[in-house]
Structure formats: structure tokens, C-alpha cells
Amino acid sequence: xxxxxxxxxxxxxxxxxxxxxxxxxxxxxxxxxxxxxxxxxxxxxx
Numbered sequence: 001x002x003x004x005x006x007x008x009x010x011x012x013x014x015x016x017x018x019x020x021x022x023x024x025x026x027x028x029x030x031x032x033x034x035x036x037x038x039x040x041x042x043x044x045x046x
Contacts, residue, residue, distance in 0.1 A: 016036065019034075020034075
């Protein structure tokens with residue numbers, strides 16, 4: 001299966017799911033918290 005188009009909602013969903021898997025593992029060792037930060041809508045023409 002092809003990966004979702006970069007910057008699409010499906011891409012962001014898959015990316016965040018993988019981030020959470022990794023951060024959940026690291027939280028047991030040394031990560032205190034996590035924050036999702038999005039500065040701008042990347043699909044807009046600027």
C-alpha cells in the first residue's frame with residue numbers, strides 16, 4: 001500500500017500514531033511529556 005500524500009490528514013494521522021508508539025516507550029525511561037505543535041496549514045499557498 002502506498003503511503004498517504006504528505007501533509008494530508010491521513011499522513012498526519014499515521015505520523016502521529018507512530019510518534020505516540022515511540023514516545024509511549026520512551027516515557028518509561030526518560031520522556032516526561034509530549035506536545036503536538038502545528039505552526040501553520042502547510043497545504044496553503046503562501
